[in-house]
Amino acid sequence: MSTHFYDTIPLPDYEQLIQCMHCGLCLPTCPTYELTALEKYSPRGRIRMIKAIADGDMTITENFIESIGFCLNCQACVTACPAGVQYGQLVEAAQLHIEHHVYEQGKGSRLKRFILNWVFADLKRLQRMGLFMRLYQRSGLEKLIQKTRLLKVVSKKLHDMSFMAPVVPGRMVYRSSNHAPVEKRNIRVGVLTGCVQDVFFNTINQDTIDVLKINGFDVFIPKESYCCGSVHGHNGNLDMARILARKNIEVFEKAAVDYVVMNAAGCGAYMKDYVHLLHDDPEYTERAHSFSKKVKDFSELLVEQGWIKPEGIQKIKVTYHEPCHLVHAQKISQQPRQIIQSIPGIEFIELPEATWCCGSAGIYNIIRYDDSMWVLERKMKNIAATGAEYVLTGNPGCMIQLMYGIKKFGVPVQVVHPVTLLKQAYQQQRMS
Amino acid sequence: MKQDTLDRIKALVGTDNFLNSPEDKLVYSYDGTPMLAHQPEAIVMPRTIDEISRIMVMANSENFSVVPRGSGTGLSGGSIPTPNSIILLMNRWNRILEIDSDNLTAWVEPGVVTSRLHTEVEKIGLFYPPDPGSQNICTMGGNIAENAGGLRGLKYGVTKNYVMGIEMVLPDGSIVHNGGKNVKDVAGYNLRDLIVGSEGTLAVFTKVLVKLIPKPETSKTLLAFFNSIVDAAETVSAIIANHIIPCTVEFLDNTTIRCVEDFTHIGLPVTARALLLLEVDGYHEVVEREAGLIKNICTRHRATEVKVAVNEDEALKLKTARRSAFSALARMRPTTILEDATVPRSSLAILVEKIEAISKKYNLQIGNFGHAGDGNLHPTCLTDERDTEEIKRVEKAFNEIYDETIKLGGTITGEHGVGLAKKGFLEKMIDIPTLDMMKKIKQALDPNNVLNPGKIISLSPKCEGKLEHTPRH
Numbered sequence: 001m002s003t004h005f006y007d008t009i010p011l012p013d014y015e016q017l018i019q020c021m022h023c024g025l026c027l028p029t030c031p032t033y034e035l036t037a038l039e040k041y042s043p044r045g046r047i048r049m050i051k052a053i054a055d056g057d058m059t060i061t062e063n064f065i066e067s068i069g070f071c072l073n074c075q076a077c078v079t080a081c082p083a084g085v086q087y088g089q090l091v092e093a094a095q096l097h098i099e100h101h102v103y104e105q106g107k108g109s110r111l112k113r114f115i116l117n118w119v120f121a122d123l124k125r126l127q128r129m130g131l132f133m134r135l136y137q138r139s140g141l142e143k144l145i146q147k148t149r150l151l152k153v154v155s156k157k158l159h160d161m162s163f164m165a166p167v168v169p170g171r172m173v174y175r176s177s178n179h180a181p182v183e184k185r186n187i188r189v190g191v192l193t194g195c196v197q198d199v200f201f202n203t204i205n206q207d208t209i210d211v212l213k214i215n216g217f218d219v220f221i222p223k224e225s226y227c228c229g230s231v232h233g234h235n236g237n238l239d240m241a242r243i244l245a246r247k248n249i250e251v252f253e254k255a256a257v258d259y260v261v262m263n264a265a266g267c268g269a270y271m272k273d274y275v276h277l278l279h280d281d282p283e284y285t286e287r288a289h290s291f292s293k294k295v296k297d298f299s300e301l302l303v304e305q306g307w308i309k310p311e312g313i314q315k316i317k318v319t320y321h322e323p324c325h326l327v328h329a330q331k332i333s334q335q336p337r338q339i340i341q342s343i344p345g346i347e348f349i350e351l352p353e354a355t356w357c358c359g360s361a362g363i364y365n366i367i368r369y370d371d372s373m374w375v376l377e378r379k380m381k382n383i384a385a386t387g388a389e390y391v392l393t394g395n396p397g398c399m400i401q402l403m404y405g406i407k408k409f410g411v412p413v414q415v416v417h418p419v420t421l422l423k424q425a426y427q428q429q430r431m432s
Numbered sequence: 433m434k435q436d437t438l439d440r441i442k443a444l445v446g447t448d449n450f451l452n453s454p455e456d457k458l459v460y461s462y463d464g465t466p467m468l469a470h471q472p473e474a475i476v477m478p479r480t481i482d483e484i485s486r487i488m489v490m491a492n493s494e495n496f497s498v499v500p501r502g503s504g505t506g507l508s509g510g511s512i513p514t515p516n517s518i519i520l521l522m523n524r525w526n527r528i529l530e531i532d533s534d535n536l537t538a539w540v541e542p543g544v545v546t547s548r549l550h551t552e553v554e555k556i557g558l559f560y561p562p563d564p565g566s567q568n569i570c571t572m573g574g575n576i577a578e579n580a581g582g583l584r585g586l587k588y589g590v591t592k593n594y595v596m597g598i599e600m601v602l603p604d605g606s607i608v609h610n611g612g613k614n615v616k617d618v619a620g621y622n623l624r625d626l627i628v629g630s631e632g633t634l635a636v637f638t639k640v641l642v643k644l645i646p647k648p649e650t651s652k653t654l655l656a657f658f659n660s661i662v663d664a665a666e667t668v669s670a671i672i673a674n675h676i677i678p679c680t681v682e683f684l685d686n687t688t689i690r691c692v693e694d695f696t697h698i699g700l701p702v703t704a705r706a707l708l709l710l711e712v713d714g715y716h717e718v719v720e721r722e723a724g725l726i727k728n729i730c731t732r733h734r735a736t737e738v739k740v741a742v743n744e745d746e747a748l749k750l751k752t753a754r755r756s757a758f759s760a761l762a763r764m765r766p767t768t769i770l771e772d773a774t775v776p777r778s779s780l781a782i783l784v785e786k787i788e789a790i791s792k793k794y795n796l797q798i799g800n801f802g803h804a805g806d807g808n809l810h811p812t813c814l815t816d817e818r819d820t821e822e823i824k825r826v827e828k829a830f831n832e833i834y835d836e837t838i839k840l841g842g843t844i845t846g847e848h849g850v851g852l853a854k855k856g857f858l859e860k861m862i863d864i865p866t867l868d869m870m871k872k873i874k875q876a877l878d879p880n881n882v883l884n885p886g887k888i889i890s891l892s893p894k895c896e897g898k899l900e901h902t903p904r905h
Contacts, residue, residue, distance in 0.1 A: 018766045018818070023464045024505035028545065028569045037523050038451075039504065045459035052458055063455040082759035083768065 026077035043077035074357035130199035230270035265323035265395035312428025313345035323395035360401035472513035502571030508851030542573025561588035579629035586805035597641030603878035651713035664706035665781035681805030774846030808846035
């Protein structure tokens with residue numbers, strides 16, 4: 001697959017830039033502003049710099065690149081903004097222009113390019129990498145390298161980061177589920193099994209399929225799974241993102257589904273925005289629009305359509321971390337809580353700063369490890385303060401990050417996807 | 433500014449606490465005020481009161497200005513840099529030094545965010561009432577400089593009513609203390625009251641002692657709709673006449689109601705000419721009684737509908753209309769000009785109708801909302817700063833609005849301050865001897881005019897030309 005970086009990079013929307021009235025209400029919600037108390041690391045400051053470049057008053061400088069690179073793109077500022085500025089679009093356009101600028105200058109993160117060009121280039125390669133990681137883990141080689149701290153020879157950071165990789169499960173073929181529905185609905189749903197979710201957390205995909213089946217939906221599992229394109233789109237390869245978007249639209253169009261159900265916040269948000277991604281493609285404008293309307297987070301769909309209240313008691317203390325791309329990008333906040341709290345026996349404790357980013361932010365935790373760790377530390381402190389046994393969250397990036405936080409900061413908690421908990425409650429009901 | 437001077441300042445505060453890259457100067461050129469901006473020469477983050485004192489001494493000898501800044505969210509240009517100035521950034525001074533629950537006081541540094549003080553004192557059953565709209569980001573230093581108000585102003589007063597003590601650095605570098613934990617203290621001139629509302633022109637605050645009160649036991653929220661503004665205004669008067677002082681009485685006009693409904697879809701009656709949001713707080717028995725009385729008063733004054741919240745969730749729903757007013761209006765057009773015209777409560781209805789008439793006259797969209805209980809309105813003009821023709825009409829409209837406000841015995845600013853934005857109006861409102869007294873105070877404390885010069889009043893005589901208007905950068 002040819003990948004032409006930086007073709008047709010969109011300019012930051014000037015109407016958005018001018019909509020900012022620099023009131024500053026975004027500042028207290030911004031993790032990078034909270035860390036530094038510096039205006040240039042706030043959304044308001046970033047918007048002002050982007051506007052200066054758009055006006056021709058400033059060029060892309062090292063300081064500007066650092067400020068934008070430091071941004072997590074968590075979009076907490078979008079939630080807080082009274083004027084409705086779509087900051088996410090602005091910073092993403094800026095990121096692309098910076099990528100282009102840096103690429104032209106022959107500089108730029110080789111690590112980032114490797115991850116995007118090589119690892120995420122196609123799903124099969126990611127799966128192969130997953131297989132390699134599994135062998136690496138099961139053979140005992142990972143444990144050996146970690147115990148002997150071999151990687152410290154290269155760098156302490158690399159040694160620390162090596163603990164980030166979650167345990168890779170064996171490959172599985174998704175079953176259309178042997179769970180009989182309580183009552184059939186006349187609704188057909190497709191499940192995006194994704195890339196990271198498929199390689200690292202395939203059981204979550206199966207849980208999603210099972211939960212939907214139990215709730216009476218007719219579930220379609222695509223044979224070919226494609227990445228939603230967000231990793232590519234957010235990092236300069238819009239061409240690849242568009243190719244993947246079109247593929248996903250075609251797959252689910254052919255399957256004639258009423259909804260496309262997501263269990264990964266980042267992917268759900270990106271797919272709901274396919275209209276924006278493909279707005280230059282007349283053949284796909286209408287198709288992207290009807291597709292995006294069908295994309296629903298699993299919690300969103302269950303609350304909208306009604307779900308069977310489980311009877312299986314789960315006597316556990318849980319808390320909920322809100323993935324940025326669910327609460328800020330999709331405005332889905334109450335639904336996961338409703339689902340979780342419908343499980344009998346649950347003691348639900350609100351997480352302080354629940355809407356704060358965990359620091360995963362795509363591949364931010366790899367390319368900006370230190371900054372990511374500061375953000376994660378704050379999140380782990382908050383989780384520890386709840387005394388919960390489980391922290392629930394609906395995004396694989398967040399799950400990987402929180403699992404790492406448990407190791408790094410020694411917090412006695414386990415990370416679970418809400419759909420897994422719901423499936424467990426249904427399962428328990430069946431068994432009893 | 434001379435490079436040598438900048439180098440000396442950098443050496444004083446440390447390289448990490450001195451910023452002057454083009455990007456930094458750009459992002460400290462504005463505050464929350466629309467359309468005004470100017471870049472500083474540098475941004476300086478002092479670590480100690482001694483460093484601030486030395487900077488002020490240098491400012492006098494080396495001839496540069498100093499502009500204090502907290503979060504930079506003010507609405508009248510108080511923290512916008514002036515020509516040849518450095519920004520004195522105080523937002524890292526963010527410690528709550530002491531909460532004294534016996535004496536009901538708290539010592540705070542100027543960079544403490546107001547809502548953080550609220551949270552900390554409420555944990556131990558205490559209360560700091562002033563609640564400006566930007567409370568989640570504005571700082572105590574900024575609040576004292578502007579004498580910030582908020583929704584709870586009618587019942588609880590404003591920042592001035594809560595400042596008991598202060599430590600500050602004067603423009604000549606002297607370090608001054610005034611006040612303390614004594615409930616009563618009349619020793620010497622009341623300097624702490626002088627500097628409240630001085631908009632960063634008389635001193636740089638380094639420590640503030642604020643008064644706290646016990647936290648009210650509970651509260652109740654009501655929402656009432658009216659087909660006439662006069663009915664709503666008379667309702668407010670009647671409530672006060674019945675000796676009920678609600679914690680908040682907020683007003684929304686029809687333009688604002690329609691924008692809010694467009695944005696939130698919560699089912700507001702879009703033909704209502706006025707909406708009142710009321711909240712009473714205190715002991716449970718008092719709250720119940722006052723809420724009941726208020727409901728009757730609203731109905732007697734022809735409210736078309738009165739909703740009373742029975743629990744927290746409902747209260748939150750009712751408050752949504754008022755809370756999202758600013759958001760709803762701000763989304764309509766690119767530029768949102770939030771103004772601040774206050775009259776004695778008895779003239780509120782007249783001012784509201786005058787503002788409506790003026791907005792029609794100049795063919796502008798102005799949403800009017802605000803603190804009906806204390807007469808403090810926020811007429812908000814929805815416009816586009818790129819449309820220079822429309823901006824001219826906006827200026828004319830606000831000129832008239834302020835003229836009418838002054839005629840009604842009101843003030844050009846209830847909360848936001850004069851800063852740069854309202855300098856032109858000050859002379860319309862304040863007579864020459866009074867203005868002279870203000871200038872004398874400024875000149876006595878700051879003979880070289882180094883601290884936030886050109887804010888509130890201009891010391892340069894009129895014959896030197898018109899007052900500076902800072903262009904957009």
